[in-house]
Every structure is written in structure tokens, then in C-alpha cells.
Amino acid sequence: MNSSSPGTAPYEIAPTPDYRKYIFLHRGSNARDYRYGNPPIRVRPASSQEGTAYLAQPAFSSCTVPIIWYPMWLANLAHFFRDNAAKLYGVLRHTPWAEHAKFVLVTAEGHAAPGMNYDVLQPLTRQRVETWADFSARLPSQQAPGGSGYQPAAWAVPSAIADSGLPLSFEGGPQRCFRSLFVCHDGVNISSHGWPLHLMGQRLVEHYSGQVAELEESAAGGAARQTAAAAAAAAAAGQAEPQAPSPAARLAAAQAAMQAAEAAALAATPDSPPLPGNSSSGSAEVLLRVVFHRRSSPDRQLVNATELIQACNGWRHTAPDGRRLRAVCWEAEPTDLLSGIAAAQAADVFVGVHGANMGNGWLMRPGSSMIELQPYGFDEGPAHLQYPLFNFEDAESQVLWWVISICDPAAWTPGKAEAAGQAATWRLAKNRNLIVSWRALEVALRTAVDAGGDMAAYRQQRWKQGKWWWWLGPGGTMQLAGKGRFTQMRCPPSMTGGDASPAAGAAAEAAH
Numbered sequence: 001m002n003s004s005s006p007g008t009a010p011y012e013i014a015p016t017p018d019y020r021k022y023i024f025l026h027r028g029s030n031a032r033d034y035r036y037g038n039p040p041i042r043v044r045p046a047s048s049q050e051g052t053a054y055l056a057q058p059a060f061s062s063c064t065v066p067i068i069w070y071p072m073w074l075a076n077l078a079h080f081f082r083d084n085a086a087k088l089y090g091v092l093r094h095t096p097w098a099e100h101a102k103f104v105l106v107t108a109e110g111h112a113a114p115g116m117n118y119d120v121l122q123p124l125t126r127q128r129v130e131t132w133a134d135f136s137a138r139l140p141s142q143q144a145p146g147g148s149g150y151q152p153a154a155w156a157v158p159s160a161i162a163d164s165g166l167p168l169s170f171e172g173g174p175q176r177c178f179r180s181l182f183v184c185h186d187g188v189n190i191s192s193h194g195w196p197l198h199l200m201g202q203r204l205v206e207h208y209s210g211q212v213a214e215l216e217e218s219a220a221g222g223a224a225r226q227t228a229a230a231a232a233a234a235a236a237a238g239q240a241e242p243q244a245p246s247p248a249a250r251l252a253a254a255q256a257a258m259q260a261a262e263a264a265a266l267a268a269t270p271d272s273p274p275l276p277g278n279s280s281s282g283s284a285e286v287l288l289r290v291v292f293h294r295r296s297s298p299d300r301q302l303v304n305a306t307e308l309i310q311a312c313n314g315w316r317h318t319a320p321d322g323r324r325l326r327a328v329c330w331e332a333e334p335t336d337l338l339s340g341i342a343a344a345q346a347a348d349v350f351v352g353v354h355g356a357n358m359g360n361g362w363l364m365r366p367g368s369s370m371i372e373l374q375p376y377g378f379d380e381g382p383a384h385l386q387y388p389l390f391n392f393e394d395a396e397s398q399v400l401w402w403v404i405s406i407c408d409p410a411a412w413t414p415g416k417a418e419a420a421g422q423a424a425t426w427r428l429a430k431n432r433n434l435i436v437s438w439r440a441l442e443v444a445l446r447t448a449v450d451a452g453g454d455m456a457a458y459r460q461q462r463w464k465q466g467k468w469w470w471w472l473g474p475g476g477t478m479q480l481a482g483k484g485r486f487t488q489m490r491c492p493p494s495m496t497g498g499d500a501s502p503a504a505g506a507a508a509e510a511a512h
Helices: 077-092 115-124 197-217 227-236 247-268 305-313 337-346 356-363 386-393 438-451 455-463 502-511
Strands: 011-013 041-043 065-069 101-105 141-143 150-152 182-184 286-293 316-318 324-332 349-353 369-374 400-406 469-472 478-480
Touching: 065 077, 077 115, 077 197, 077 356, 101 115, 115 197, 115 337, 197 247, 197 337, 197 356, 197 386, 247 305, 247 324, 247 337, 286 305, 286 337, 305 324, 305 438, 316 438, 324 337, 337 356, 349 356, 349 438, 356 369, 356 386, 369 386, 369 438, 386 400, 400 438, 438 455, 438 469, 438 478
Parallel strands: 065 101, 065 182, 286 324, 286 349, 349 369, 369 400, 400 469
Antiparallel strands: 011 041, 141 150, 316 324, 469 478
């Protein structure tokens, strides 16, 4: 900046279009508004008219390194996990000063970040995650140690997020002046081969599981699993600002719910006494835990989930290695990161419809399988293979990813917008509801079990041959996609016979 050129526009660090996007939610209606993007950050020289002592005579922090991060789709769990946190983790795990990093999220209009953002990012840093609005807010001044200038002092009354017990900086208290600081307005320059998606997921699992263990050992551990329900009841009763349960308490409650769901599935299965846990020793049957993901939105539902779960609970299979397996199957509806961890860790096989919930796949145990179901018509879009492709490019991932693409024009019902009359495109097609026959799902389930969790064999023998992806045609027929440029492959004509209109989908809905 040239100090002798008054009147010129000040320098700004502006986010690129993908990182400027922000969804403003209106109070009451939650109506989406896209007019308010993430703002640029103005940059200026120091002035003789600074408004506080810690700016006029700053004491610079050399121990805290803020990373000002413009997030991409911060309200979407999969995008925030994959396109934000995993990238940061991929860089920081090879950075010698990682323990000094502090994450600062830019949001529009000074908004708070979604709670999920804190859940995902906080385990990666020792310093409290803050928004740009909080991080840049003016604070009172206090004399710096040693009389070497001034530094900010914390306000006497902390906010709910600030009252987390985590330090604001490596030094402990608030800081506003730094020797080093990074502003990431266009992500980070890291190849997708360097995105440690599964390791990132394991980092989160380890972090929060450790907190649950501490809860269980504490005197309050016995009540931890009831905290989330108690908080919800207090809110329903109209009590003002009930204390939000900690992440560990939320995870403990979600784990208890998964254990109860598994027990109920076992009890409801005819002539199926409790069997040993997952162990391949001896000749006893091994329990294969299959969790069906239910979305909280009205779209992308698995229409016949109930009958699939019933058929799944009666499934037995002998794998090529001699393991005798019996499935225990139930449905889960993860609503946040912690309930996603509980469901993913409980599952040997996760079954779900394409969407942000696919991010839960990277929270699964090594050797587990994700079976992704894709709605009819979604194969026409460029994004339909993003999850298996990113998973494959993560050289350290130990999650085996399988895909069933619906080609049967009668195996779907319209999503909300399409049912209201909006013209069908691949973007609307992804919101269609699915009908998947047990005959088809059993093919994928058997293949996943027979793979034995061997990721090396999956990469070497299945991936390039297209033996991880099926086209699902009329009557539950399944055809492997086979070799080819996967992103350009579409449902083959032999698998799409029939009427592909919304009326066909409505007829299919009536049939169920």
C-alpha cells in the first residue's frame, strides 16, 4: 500500500466465489437467503489514531499462529469435514508448529458458526476455535508482561462458547497482534491425495471416545447418558437457556441409543439367541452389524427400508474364508457429528442414500464397508461419484466403498421440489426417494462381506475393474459397472427399460 496515494481503495483479502458462499437463515422461518456472502477482510497500515492501547503499543504474540479460514459450505457436514477440516488436518499433521495453530472461521454478518463446525475442528487444536467476528472484536487493554507494550484483556462475562475451558491462545488469554498469521481465502493448496479423510475421522473418534471414557470414570459418569435428554426436556418445558450437554455426553447418549437399537433388533429376530461379538475364532456365527442410515429430511428416503431391515435381520452367509455370519440390522438417524460417530462405530456395514450423511463413512472402523445408494437419474450429474472417488484417492483410507446406482425407472418416487412441479434435472434427481429390492442389496452386502475388509485387494483387484459399483435394473437385476472412465459412465440402456417420467415414480410409490 502506498501511503502517498490518498483516495485509492484500501487493500482487501477477498474470498474466491466458492468460499464466499454463505446461507443466511431467517429467524423464525429458517428461510434461506444467499445475498449475504462471507465478507472480505480489509488490510491497512498501523495508524497514529488507534482506538486502544494494545493496538497503539502492541505486544506481539510469537506463540499463537491464527489461521483465518474462509469455509466452504460450513453448514454441510460432509463438505465441512472433507473440504475444510480434512484439508487443514492434511497440512497441519506435517507442520512443526501445529500445536500453535488457532482456527478462526469467517462467517457472514458476524454470525456464530454452526455447532458442528466446532465439533469437527476443535479436536485439531489446543486453542479455542472462534469466529472472525469474535476474534476481531475490540477488547479492553492491559499492560503486557515485562512492560513491553499492551495486550488485550478478556471481558469479565464470557460467552457460552468462550466458557468452554479452552485457552483463547497458546499463551492462554486473548491476543490481537501476532508475528505470524495466515488468511486462507481459497482453501489450501493440497492435492486430494493428501486429504486424510479416514485418519481425520479416526482422530475425531479417538478424541471424543477418550472424553467419554473420562466421563465414565468420573462421579458424574453414571448420569452422562441422560444429559442430552434432560437438556431437551428442559427446553421443551420453557426453561431459559438450558445448559447444552458436552460433546462427550452427547456421544455417550448416542452410543447408548445404538446399543439399545442393536439389542432390540436381536430380540425381534425369530429363533436367534444372542451370539458372540465380532470374532472369527471357532465355528460360532459372527454378528455382522448393518446400520441403515435414515435422513432427517423428507427427500432421499429409502422407501422400503422397513422390509429391507426385516430381510436383513434374517440373513446368514458363509464367507470364502469360512466365517459364518449372521446379520443384525437396524436404522439410525444421525443428526450431528457425535451421533454419526456412534452409528458409524457400531456398524460393520453402513447403508445410506447419497448425501452429506456419507461423511459418516470416514468415521467407521478400519475394514468396514459403506454401501452408497444413488437415486434414479443422478448418474447424469458430475457429482454422483464424489464420495467413492475421494475415498479411493485417500491412500490411507481403510473404508471399502460400494455403490448401487438406480437405473430402474420404476424404483423411485419424486422428491419434494420435483413433486411440486419443478423440471427434473440431475440436481433434483439426487433428491428422489429410492426403492431397492432385497435381492439387489444382498448382492452388495455379500460382496462387502466376502471382501473381508481387505483394502489392498479392493484397490488392486476391484477398483480399476469397476467391481465396486453396480447398475440396478428392473426386477432387482444387478450389473457391475466394469472398466471405463467412471465419471462419464451412465446407466446402460439394457438396465433402463420402461417409463422414466415422474408418473412412473408416482406409480412406484403407490405400489408400496
